[in-house]
Amino acid sequence: xxxxxxxxxxxxxxxxxxxxxxxxxxxxxxxxxxxxxxxxxxxxxxxxxxxxxxxxxxxxxxxxxxxxxxxxxxxxxxxxxxxxxxxxxxxxxxxxxxxxxxxxxxxxxxxxxxxxxxxxxxxxxxxxxxxxxxxxxxxxxxxxxxxxxxxxxxxxxxxxxxxxxxxxxxxxxxxxxxxxxxxxxxxxxxxxxxxxxxxxxxxxxxxxxxxxxxxxxxxxxxxxxxxxxxxxxxxxxxxxxxxxxxxxxxxxxxxxxxxxxxxxxxxxxxxxxxxxxxxxxxxxxxxxxxxxx
Amino acid sequence: xxxxxxxxxxxxxxxxxxxxxxxxxxxxxxxxxxxxxxxxxxxxxxxxxxxxxxxxxxxxxxxxxxxxxxxxxxxxxxxxxxxxxxxxxxxxxxxxxxxxxxxxxxxxxxxxxxxxxxxxxxxxxxxxxxxxxxxxxxxxxxxxxxxxxxxxxxxxxxxxxxxxxxxxxxxxxxxxxxxxxxxxxxxxxxxxxxxxxxxxxxxxxxxxxxxxxxxxxxxxxxxxxxxxxxxxxxxxxxxxxxxxxxxxxxxxxxxxxxxxxxxxxxxxxxxxxxxxxxxxxxxxxxxxxxxxxxxxxxxxxxxxxxxxxxxxxxxxxxxxxxxxxxxxxxxxxxxxxxxxxxxxxxxxxxxxxxxxxxxxxxxxxxxxxxxxxxxxxxxx
Numbered sequence: 237x238x239x240x241x242x243x244x245x246x247x248x249x250x251x252x253x254x255x256x257x258x259x260x261x262x263x264x265x266x267x268x269x270x271x272x273x274x275x276x277x278x279x280x281x282x283x284x285x286x287x288x289x290x291x292x293x294x295x296x297x298x299x300x301x302x303x304x305x306x307x308x309x310x311x312x313x314x315x316x317x318x319x320x321x322x323x324x325x326x327x328x329x330x331x332x333x334x335x336x337x338x339x340x341x342x343x344x345x346x347x348x349x350x351x352x353x354x355x356x357x358x359x360x361x362x363x364x365x366x367x368x369x370x371x372x373x374x375x376x377x378x379x380x381x382x383x384x385x386x387x388x389x390x391x392x393x394x395x396x397x398x399x400x401x402x403x404x405x406x407x408x409x410x411x412x413x414x415x416x417x418x419x420x421x422x423x424x425x426x427x428x429x430x431x432x433x434x435x436x437x438x439x440x441x442x443x444x445x446x447x448x449x450x451x452x453x454x455x456x457x458x459x460x461x462x463x464x465x466x467x468x469x470x471x472x473x474x475x476x477x478x479x480x481x482x483x484x485x486x487x488x489x490x491x492x493x494x495x496x497x498x499x500x501x502x503x504x505x506x507x508x509x510x511x512x513x514x515x516x517x518x519x520x521x522x523x524x525x526x527x528x529x
Numbered sequence: 530x531x532x533x534x535x536x537x538x539x540x541x542x543x544x545x546x547x548x549x550x551x552x553x554x555x556x557x558x559x560x561x562x563x564x565x566x567x568x569x570x571x572x573x574x575x576x577x578x579x580x581x582x583x584x585x586x587x588x589x590x591x592x593x594x595x596x597x598x599x600x601x602x603x604x605x606x607x608x609x610x611x612x613x614x615x616x617x618x619x620x621x622x623x624x625x626x627x628x629x630x631x632x633x634x635x636x637x638x639x640x641x642x643x644x645x646x647x648x649x650x651x652x653x654x655x656x657x658x659x660x661x662x663x664x665x666x667x668x669x670x671x672x673x674x675x676x677x678x679x680x681x682x683x684x685x686x687x688x689x690x691x692x693x694x695x696x697x698x699x700x701x702x703x704x705x706x707x708x709x710x711x712x713x714x715x716x717x718x719x720x721x722x723x724x725x726x727x728x729x730x731x732x733x734x735x736x737x738x739x740x741x742x743x744x745x746x747x748x749x750x751x752x753x754x755x756x757x758x759x760x761x762x763x764x765x766x767x768x769x770x771x772x773x774x775x776x777x778x779x780x781x782x783x784x785x786x787x788x789x790x791x792x793x794x795x796x797x798x799x800x801x802x803x804x805x806x807x808x809x810x811x812x813x814x815x816x817x818x819x820x821x822x823x824x825x826x827x828x829x830x831x832x833x834x835x836x837x838x839x840x841x842x843x844x845x846x847x848x849x850x851x852x853x854x855x856x857x858x859x860x861x862x863x864x865x866x867x868x869x870x871x872x873x874x875x876x877x878x879x880x881x882x883x884x885x886x887x888x889x890x891x892x893x894x895x896x897x898x899x900x901x902x903x904x905x906x907x908x909x
Contacts, residue, residue: 337672341673387790388790389788394895414789447638469793470794470796473796511895511896
């Protein structure tokens with residue numbers, strides 16, 4: 237499932253305020269952070285970890301497979317293209333505000349090298365109890381068998397929180413980011429959940445804009461044996477306004493939440509209208525015989 | 530950010546895509562001056578950020594000099610889909626021999642840039658794509674090639690738009706220049722609808738629409754100037770300057786939330802309980818108390834405000850910083866409406882304790898908070 241307790245991680249932008257703080261948080265969670273990168277600051281240390289000038293140098297010295305990026309938006313392009321030069325498996329981009337064309341360029345370049353991107357504008361990914369790569373608050377998570385995949389950050393915390401409160405731990409949680417162009421979509425993540433022996437069911441958290449949730453529902457109907465439950469934010473969002481996320485803009489009648497819920501339900505995916513409906517829907521899917529009608 | 534037709538056409542011309550020149554007029558008198566530059570007939574086109582200009586009477590062709598003032602006046606008095614017309618673009622009326630649709634856009638689903646074409650121009654491309662998808666064709670272009678496209682490789686595509694070889698060649702050439710403009714200005718859409726061949730067989734952009742990436746404005750001074758002059762809602766502009774995303778609505782429940790998804794979900798649940806949000810406000814993923822103070826300042830200006838609902842799930846955001854922002858706001862402003870605060874996540878105990886000291890009761894769930902806010906507003 238992309239990461240586990242043995243995954244070695246480097247931090248791009250480790251000397252910055254957010255990068256340094258979250259390196260500490262990840263280390264405290266038990267993530268094997270082995271070093272960091274800030275061009276021009278090679279040779280320094282942060283949290284006793286070595287800082288390198290480039291990603292290839294960091295990877296060859298530490299053997300890291302995953303990089304997590306906290307570099308500001310205007311420097312993100314160079315940082316992503318630097319990561320493309322190293323034999324990484326995965327780049328998790330926390331950075332918000334990356335120009336879309338920079339993201340397309342990085343997606344093309346890293347994709348051609350076989351490096352997966354998660355994000356940008358992502359809270360990161362976590363395998364509860366084993367490895368946290370990102371900025372999510374650790375204590376709301378608990379190990380279990382529910383997968384969570386979401387376009388939003390704090391809304392993911394909200395969903396994970398209600399799952400944990402209801403005694404439903406998580407196998408893996410991925411924030412794929414709220415931008416219009418993202419490295420890993422819902423349909424890219426769902427096959428991983430389907431193959432993961434620790435995942436029994438998946439919660440998909442979507443919002444206005446685009447068609448990714450509908451594609452995910454279609455994919456699930458055709459290719460997945462495990463149940464999927466949706467939650468969608470923005471049922472009452474007005475048209476033609478960008479609701480914070482660059483990807484959260486209604487471009488037509490097809491990408492309103494109401495239209496997307498209708499299409500998802502057509503594909504057999506139940507969709508919660510309220511956060512408090514997620515747990516009962518999930519219980520119903522996991523124990524169909526006891527499901528309330 | 531959307532550019533007006535006249536701004537998009539100026540950029541197209543700068544990059545070598547033929548588009549008729551014109552004059553921008555903000556009054557009927559200015560419109561009349563256009564006749565010193567262009568000979569009749571001329572087209573008067575409302576410059577508004579919305580479609581359906583033609584149907585709403587926002588485009589008129591004037592054949593006689595005496596008609597231009599009243600025609601300009603009539604268009605300037607229009608409001609098209611809530612957008613008051615503030616400017617006209619006056620341009621020589623073209624003779625259309627053939628019209629087609631051409632755009633270059635970011636294809637979210639494909640994570641690529643693509644040209645989209647249709648041999649019918651002036652159409653609603655979304656409706657056509659839905660009703661007659663076989664008429665709309667697409668050509669993906671790798672971003673790395675967009676600034677150096679070879680026109681020969683675009684001849685197939687251009688030939689589907691214009692059968693005439695010379696017109697197809699002109700089109701392939703202007704497509705390469707659209708590619709350069711797209712990259713150079715960080716566009717997310719350049720739409721030419723219609724692209725026409727005139728009576729002489731010259732291919733040119735009769736209308737143009739262009740959207741640029743807000744996230745890339747930092748590297749485009751010219752586009753920043755356009756935004757500053759664009760007449761954006763002043764409170765939304767000031768929010769942006771403070772690092773907030775703020776959108777005003779008509780309701781009476783002010784909302785301060787961290788994160789766009791959670792902010793949308795908060796609006797949804799308030800409305801589920803019968804309440805009406807006064808705004809969407811995302812304080813973003815940072816724990817700066819000043820942002821909370823700026824948020825209060827914006828929301829307190831809202832007429833008819835009955836309650837403020839602060840909903841925070843702290844990850845990168847620290848609850849004690851949010852509490853500090855609330856305390857400072859109460860000291861700074863005359864807050865005469867009740868505040869409902871839901872604070873969970875990083876440093877929640879500290880944050881709650883700070884608020885309880887001055888008698889503000891916090892709630893722990895979103896459901897509780899939304900219900901309480903709706904109750905105070907008289908809706909639940």
